[in-house]
């Protein structure tokens with residue numbers, strides 16, 4: 001059997017070129033950009049600020065409110081503007097991915113708004129968005145026990161690969177493609193997001209997570225470097 005080659009020419013565990021920058025939106029309380037290749041996400045944090053309407057306030061904690069939006073011209077086929085089931089789902093899973101590292105008890109009755117915008121999309125937008133949002137929250141000075149790092153692993157036919165781009169997500173040969181986005185608390189075994197679009201054998205999950213863990217360490221390095229740059233300035 002011929003050896004499998006990724007359409008992108010990347011190695012099986014090779015992540016696209018990553019880049020991160022903190023402090024990209026001066027008027028936000030915290031902000032960051034994170035990219036995997038042609039997928040570019042920006043995140044802006046506003047708050048903590050008093051939550052209105054008042055009946056939604058929680059006297060024991062701040063509320064985290066994430067809004068993910070894939071902009072109309074971020075994709076080849078223009079996307080209808082405005083919220084969709086997909087954007088609602090990704091906003092919610094992004095919230096759940098971030099909440100376990102945050103200590104929001106210090107800010108009763110308030111809301112922390114996190115706006116995640118995808119400026120350019122080539123798959124992996126939820127993972128890039130989580131990485132950007134995690135950096136933006138740190139930049140805003142919200143108490144966090146660690147950063148959240150995120151990446152997608154997946155399969156093309158029988159092969160486990162990391163950080164699928166759109167061509168790879170659309171792979172149709174053999175068993176087709178599987179997308180398995182994960183997020184975890186950096187330097188820990190605590191997963192905060194596990195989603196699955198496609199199929200994976202239970203016996204392959206461990207290998208996929210090991211590859212994801214190694215990739216997350218590289219994501220974390222890029223995140224730390226970006227935070228360090230802004231602290232040094």
Ligand code: UDP
Pocket residue numbers: 070075076077079086121122123124125126127166169179
């Ligand atoms: N996409 C698109 N139009 C849409 C939604 C998605 O072209 O309305 C593309 C975009 O490149 C996105 C990819 O499909 O990154 C995969 O989307 P998915 O829902 O799997 O989430 P993602 O991988 O971006 O987290």
